[in-house]
Every structure is written in structure tokens, then in C-alpha cells.
């Protein structure tokens with residue numbers, strides 16, 4: 001018996017459950033079409049909603065920063081990593097989000113882990129939606145505050161927790177995703193903001209899949225609902241629609257100052273590289289200049305979703321370009337994804353533990369970069385595979 005035999009056992013269980021997978025290897029830029037394991041396929045699985053990850057203006061900005069600043073930032077921000085590009089990015093993002101201040105992190109995950117832990121402590125309560133993203137769950141776990149979970153988007157459940165527990169705590173922080181990444185549905189933010197006012201709570205919205213997608217020019221779910229100034233902590237990622245890497249919280253100046261002293265990823269992990277920072281600035285400027293990117297995304301999303309619905313697929317309750325195609329059984333979900341790939345279309349299968357058991361789906365991520373030809377080919381392949389595997 002080797003010391004690590006228990007790992008082999010765990011892996012064998014993955015195989016039995018039909019959820020074992022190997023990483024595909026991509027040898028091209030992230031675009032509408034990619035080279036996956038040496039084969040050209042239509043890419044329906046990236047978070048590159050606006051096609052900015054490989055946009056010439058964004059790539060040029062990265063090149064310019066490489067030439068001017070080199071490859072790495074060399075330190076955490078609190079020592080010598082705070083390059084002026086980062087300050088510029090935060091100013092541009094605050095303007096874009098129409099909020100007082102922005103603090104950037106190395107990723108959305110880092111932002112959640114750093115921010116939640118810094119703002120609540122023992123004697124406080126966090127109330128979190130049951131379907132919140134894993135990085136929120138990790139941030140909540142790291143905090144010393146007490147925790148409660150409300151059923152997904154169930155405002156009566158949230159209020160019953162508030163009624164029962166509010167008086168026992170100093171601060172209460174309500175946390176939700178703006179857009180839920182596995183189903184593409186939205187949080188009922190106007191109601192959450194009302195409850196937060198009624199019960200004097202803080203509000204925290206992780207808008208990773210809403211920023212760059214919803215609201216004017218992709219200003220996000222808060223903009224979509226007209227709630228500027230009503231949410232205390234608005235998290236965004238620079239890794240999805242913005243096309244590069246990084247995360248941020250849009251908030252008040254005093255919170256920014258506090259995070260600089262307490263958010264552990266800022267204190268203990270190296271700052272973003274300059275090429276990434278400059279590329280991000282360019283992406284955000286492009287969104288502020290024009291709605292063309294978000295309009296192209298929504299046009300593609302509407303086209304694809306209505307075609308799949310017409311074919312008879314169950315595409316869940318998405319209100320965004322995220323298009324889950326519900327399959328159910330875990331092994332069948334992975335088989336469906338594999339059959340799509342054999343026909344030149346890459347859509348990843350999503351199964352337990354990422355989503356509840358029995359709710360496996362292939363999740364189509366529409367992008368502004370898809371051509372109508374890409375979408376038509378994908379629709380035809382979905383129809384073929386759907387019939388072959390008796391999903392239709």
C-alpha cells in the first residue's frame with residue numbers, strides 16, 4: 001500500500017460516476033474557432049463574451065505595456081508593485097461603473113476571498129444565496145462571521161432569516177451573484193436592496209457574469225436594474241467579458257482604504273502584470289466608447305437561444321447569453337458534450353458537484369465573436385446529436 005493510494009481510489013470513483021475528465025489542450029488564441037487537441041472546432045465554451053481576449057486593440061495595448069514596463073510587476077502592491085497603470089485602471093473602472101472607488105485584485109476569486117474576509121468579522125452575519133459562486137463560498141468560509149444560506153433567489157426565505165436573526169448581530173451582509181453562472185438567471189436585486197434597507201444590512205453583489213454583458217455598454221446588473229449607489233460592494237471580473245485577467249470591487253473610498261490594509265491577496269500576492277493591466281484599460285475604454293460589442297453579443301444570444309428552443313431543447317430559465325442545455329444524467333451529459341465535439345463543436349459538460357446531481361447540462365457560452373455561420377453550424381450539430389442521443 002502506497003501513501004497516496006487513497007487518491008487512486010478517489011479517481012476510480014470519478015470514473016465510476018462518469019465525471020472523470022482530461023484537460024483539453026488549446027493551441028490557438030481564445031476566439032470563435034479554436035485549435036483543441038489539434039483539431040479546429042467552434043468554441044461555445046469561453047467567457048470571452050465580447051471577443052476582447054484576442055481583439056487587436058487589446059493585444060496592442062498589452063504589447064505597448066510589455067515594451068514600456070516589462071513582463072512582471074515584481075512585488076505586491078504594498079511594496080513596489082503598485083504601477084501607475086493599476087491606478088489608471090482603477091480610475092477608469094470607477095468611471096465605467098459609475099461608483100465612487102474601485103480596488104483591483106489579481107482575479108475575481110482573489111477579490112472575493114480578500115474582500116469578504118476584510119469587511120465582516122466575529123459578531124457579524126453573512127447571508128448567502130445557495131447557488132453563489134465557489135469563490136464566494138470560499139470567501140465566506142475564511143471569514144469569522146456567522147453564516148446562513150437562503151434558498152436560491154427565495155426572498156421570503158431571506159426575509160425569514162433576517163426576521164429571526166437580524167437583532168443578534170452588529171453587521172449583516174447579504175451576498176448574491178448578479179448573474180448565476182450555471183443557469184444564466186438574475187438575482188432579484190431590487191427586492192434584495194429593499195430588504196437590506198428594511199433590516200439595515202450591507203449588500204454584496206458578485207457581477208462576474210453581468211459586467212460587460214448587462215446594462216448600458218455592459219455596466220452590469222446594478223446598471224440594468226437602475227440601482228447605482230444602492231449596493232455597497234459590487235464585484236466584477238476582468239477575466240470574462242473584459243477579456244484579460246483580474247477582479248475588482250466597486251465601492252466607497254473608505255472601503256478601498258481599508259482593503260489596502262486588510263485584504264490578504266493585496267498584501268501577500270504579487271500585483272497584476274503590466275501587460276494585463278494595460279490591456280484591461282483598453283477593453284474598458286472600448287466599452288465606454290461604443291455599445292457595438294454588447295449589441296453584437298445580445299444579437300447572437302437571441303438568435304442561438306430561439307433556434308435551440310424551436311428545436312425543442314430545454315434551455316432552462318436563462319435571462320442572459322449563458323445558455324444551459326439541460327440533459328440530466330451525469331454520464332449522458334458528458335456523452336452529449338463528447339458527441340458535439342466529434343462533430344466540431346466544443347461545449348463543456350457541467351455536472352455534479354458544480355451543479356446538483358441529476359441536473360447535468362452542456363452550457364453554451366455565446367460570444368460577440370461568433371459569426372452567423374458558426375452559430376448555424378452549431379445549431380445543426382445540436383439537432384443531429386440531440387436526435388442521436390434521444391434528447392430531442
Ligand SMILES: *Cc1c(COP(=O)(O)O)cnc(C)c1O
Pocket residue numbers: 107108109110112133135136177181206207208209237238239240245246247
Ligand atoms: C468566474 C467567477 C469568478 C472568478 O473570477 P476570476 O477572475 O476568473 O477569478 C468569481 N465570481 C463569479 C460569480 C464568477 O462567475
